[in-house]
């Protein structure tokens with residue numbers, strides 16, 4: 001599974017980072033990017049889906065499903 005944060009949609013709500021701190025990194029302004037080139041480690045898929053569902057801006061996307 002691979003995910004991506006749309007930088008134009010992200011408004012820095014940080015719910016993704018709170019729910020799945022291993023999957024996202026924040027810049028100095030609090031905007032998120034997917035960590036590890038967006039590759040979600042095995043077993044972390046549900047956390048990724050939780051983050052996707054909880055982003056108020058719908059800024060997180062699945063790029064590839066396994």
Ligand code: F3S
Nearest residue numbers: 010011014015016055
């Ligand atoms: Fe941005 Fe959504 Fe996370 S707005 S910081 S991708 S919760």
